[in-house]
Amino acid sequence: MKMLIKNGTVYQAGKFTDEDILIENGKIKALGKDLADLTDNIDETVDASGLLVAPGLVDVHVHYREPGFTYKETIKTGSMAAAHGGYTTVCAMPNLDPVPDTPEKLQHMLDLNEKDGAVHVLQYASITKGLKSEERVDYEALKETGAFGFSNDGCGVQTAGTMYLAMKAAAEIDMPIVAHVEDNSLLFGGVMNAGKRAEELGLPGILGISESSQIARDLLLAKETGVHYHVCHVSTVESVELVRLAKQHGINVTCEVAPHHLLLNEEDIPGNDGYYKMNPPLRTKNDQQALINGLLDGTIDVIATDHAPHSVDEKTGDMRNASFGITGSETAFSMLYTRYVRTGVFTLEQLLNWMSINPAEIFKIEKAGEILPGKPADLALFDLNHETTIKESEYLSKGINTPFTGETVHASTAMTLVDGKIAYKRGN
Structure with missing residues (x-):
């Protein structure tokens, strides 16, 4: 052909x-x-x-919901959406049922991804069994089976000792720990950013420190273990500052920002609307600007969608009852190009680097990120x-x-x- x-x-x-x-x-x-x-x-x-x-876009953070939640999304529909958005390689998170936390379960996922993926679908295994436990998985066996990396996305690893041992094991086999950072003890039932807008809407807030405090912990653990530590969806000024400082000190850290955190802030939430409920939540204007600055100065390495589909019923109505999450595969490039490249904030080269070249290079995805013979x-x-x-x-x-x-x-x-x-x- x-x-x-x-x-x-x-x-x-x-x-x-x-x-x-x-x-x-x-x-x-x-x-x-x-x-x-x-x-x-x-x-x-x-x-x-x-x-x-352009080289096909690379998204290191998507949720395809299969198996276990196929009424929200399937590998087929999710990967077709990725192709619609210009993505050719995506990395699927393991918050599934069953969780791919053993070689057998992971192999099942790899087979499904190969069979139904309209694009290349790489698969994360979990950091701990069942995502929410403290029992660690067999990292070496999962790597040998074909895991792309290890993540408990959707859940922060709550115990420092568990994260330390996971990082140590991942470093020994040259695999990344990709972290959803969230201290559950600081959530207090919040549904949007804790601040003026939450007060106006009468909704419980999520403290920014619930994110940044766990990043601070993990960065010290990453320094101790030498692991490649990648932070998912940073959203606050403090998070960006911590990563910037860690890079200056030679810690092996990378991080991502989601398109919606670049495009929106809490002041854009029109009311008590479940479509604006996401985790981490939309933060302040200052946080939004810090994310833009973090991209421009190299603190933030990639843009990843955190594509998180839900049913209409799960996103309709009061934010207290709605599911966390927003889709992104089909809108990310078009929205970011329009909002930031056409206005001169980003160059087209920068946007393509953040959405294709950088993620391929950082995560050693050899088949992506380049247009070259062979x-x-x-x-x-x-x-x-x-x-x-x-x-x-x-x-x-x-x-x-x-x-x-x-x-x-x-x-x-x-x-x-x-x-x-x-x-x-x-x-x-």
Whole structure:
């Protein structure tokens, strides 16, 4: 199977160039302006005039709900949503039923991901058995089975001793600990950020220190063990400052920010609306600005969606009763490009680095993040020239729980290729 992508603007190695891409048997065969000598018997030609051709986006934080919660999402629908958003590699969290905390359960997940994934779906194993216990898993056996990393996302590891021993074991086998940071003793039943807006709405608040205090603990443990410690969805000024300081001291830490924390703050919550309930919650304007600054100065390494679909019933009504979570796969790039690249806050190069190149490099995903001969043809073709509206009817995820429906954006995915095959095409 041969495909030729013509007339596109290709992003590779920090530069934009006008060149064609020849794909053969799922891999990039050649790049150049004149591939005539190599283009006999082309099966399909894609005219990418006016389109950006980028390495497929990489999302190191998604929730696909299968097995156990398929009414919210499945591997198939979640990965189709990822392809719609321009993602070609995603990393799925283990808060499932059953939790992939043994080699047998993990192998089952790997088989499902391979069978139903419209994109490459890498799989986290849990840090502890059942996520909420203090009993550690067999890290080496799970690595050998194919775990991408270890995470208890959705639950903070509450005991320092458990986290220390987990970090020590993960460091010995060169695997990352990817942490949801949250001290349960500081939550006090909160449903949104503790502050003025929560007081106005009469809702219980979540203290920022519930996040930052556990990051402080874990950074010291990471320094002691040498593990690659990755912090999920940082959301506060203090969290960013702690990571910045840790990097200055040579601690092996990376972190991510979610699109919704960049795009919204607590003042954007219109009322007691479950669609604005997420964990961590939308914080203050100052926190939001700290996240932007953290990206720009290199403290924050990647943007990851934390795509968390729920049913309509679970997100409708009072925030006290609604589930935590927001979808993100289908809106992240278009919203961030529109809000921050078009306004000059970020460059397009920076956005692509945070959403593709950096996560591939940090997590050693060798098949992602580059457009080079011999690499898999995992590509995202973006239309940055036409205004569109985000429509609920066009979502491929089962989850519609996002406040970004109806937003006008200036970026959309025209096509996504995974191993040289069309995983998403606009209009299909």
